[in-house]
Amino acid sequence: MPVSDRAAPDVSALADACLGYLAENPEELLAFMQHAGLDPQALRASVGSQRLQHGLIDYFAANEAILLALCANGGFSPESFMRVWHRLNRVE
Numbered sequence: 001m002p003v004s005d006r007a008a009p010d011v012s013a014l015a016d017a018c019l020g021y022l023a024e025n026p027e028e029l030l031a032f033m034q035h036a037g038l039d040p041q042a043l044r045a046s047v048g049s050q051r052l053q054h055g056l057i058d059y060f061a062a063n064e065a066i067l068l069a070l071c072a073n074g075g076f077s078p079e080s081f082m083r084v085w086h087r088l089n090r091v092e
Contacts, residue, residue, distance in 0.1 A: 015053035
């Protein structure tokens with residue numbers, strides 16, 4: 001098992017990876033901003049917030065194509081990503 005799969009990445013690191021991926025893919029960034037109802041100023045203001053972190057992870061979890069690209073480029077598996085998503089969306 002690869003080292004990256006032994007433990008799921010933390011929320012902050014995963015959200016940073018998502019945001020980095022979007023920053024490198026302007027069309028995807030625009031789609032995310034439209035989906036989230038954010039303009040550039042609001043996006044900048046929300047960077048680092050828990051709400052944006054969770055929103056980014058939700059967005060990628062719902063879009064298999066960008067999820068797979070993110071994981072391939074980030075060196076972690078889709079399963080480890082989804083473990084984080086499940087942890088954030090656990091119903092208690």
